């Protein structure tokens with residue numbers, strides 16, 4: 452790819468990511484509230500006033516409105532532009548890592564699902580079944596179409612990650628939610644063995660470190676729930692981007 456074509460594609464994919472991020476904001480807000488994602492226009496959560504198309508431009512509208520509703524002046528959460536920027540950035544990094552390939556579509560889809568799961572879990576301590584089922588269908592269709600991960604690898608990855616968290620849930624007596632188990636299963640299907648297991652391992656390490664910090668600084672008590680979905684997401688993205696390098700390094704290091 453020429454330099455000009457690369458820059459052009461990078462800009463397009465980032466803008467696409469920001470638009471998908473705008474849609475994910477709708478998903479994140481409406482799915483846990485049982486509202487339809489496809490019908491009904493977006494409204495200000497404070498005054499209920501319907502938003503025009505020029506209020507919904509990713510990031511741009513937030514800046515032009517200086518973070519306030521055009522009608523009632525209520526503050527708009529920074530999470531909205533934050534999710535849009537994050538999605539745009541993640542799309543850009545995935546494009547940079549994988550180029551314009553069939554597998555890229557699968558990874559973009561996975562990253563969108565993981566961002567939605569992360570922010571819903573952070574706010575509501577749950578991962579909706581409808582999101583997991585959407586991811587499952589997408590994973591099967593895109594996985595079959597792209598064939599970047601073999602069927603056996605995908606099934607083993609899904610069963611091992613989902614099964615491990617199921618075991619943790621049983622042994623800890625409810626310390627791990629059903630949504631986490633299902634998300635780990637679906638993510639395993641996308642990444643396959645052994646990338647999925649590396650991702651889960653990274654997620655558990657990061658989650659463990661954060662839990663210790665939160666407890667040490669008394670930000671959270673021993674009984675407070677800490678959502679695990681965001682760590683499944685973060686670990687999986689790290690494994691997707693750099694997992695093969697990490698696994699290669701590991702084996703070189705321990706085989707002398």
Ligand SMILES: [Zn+2]
Nearest residue numbers: 495498520523
């Ligand atoms: Zn308003």
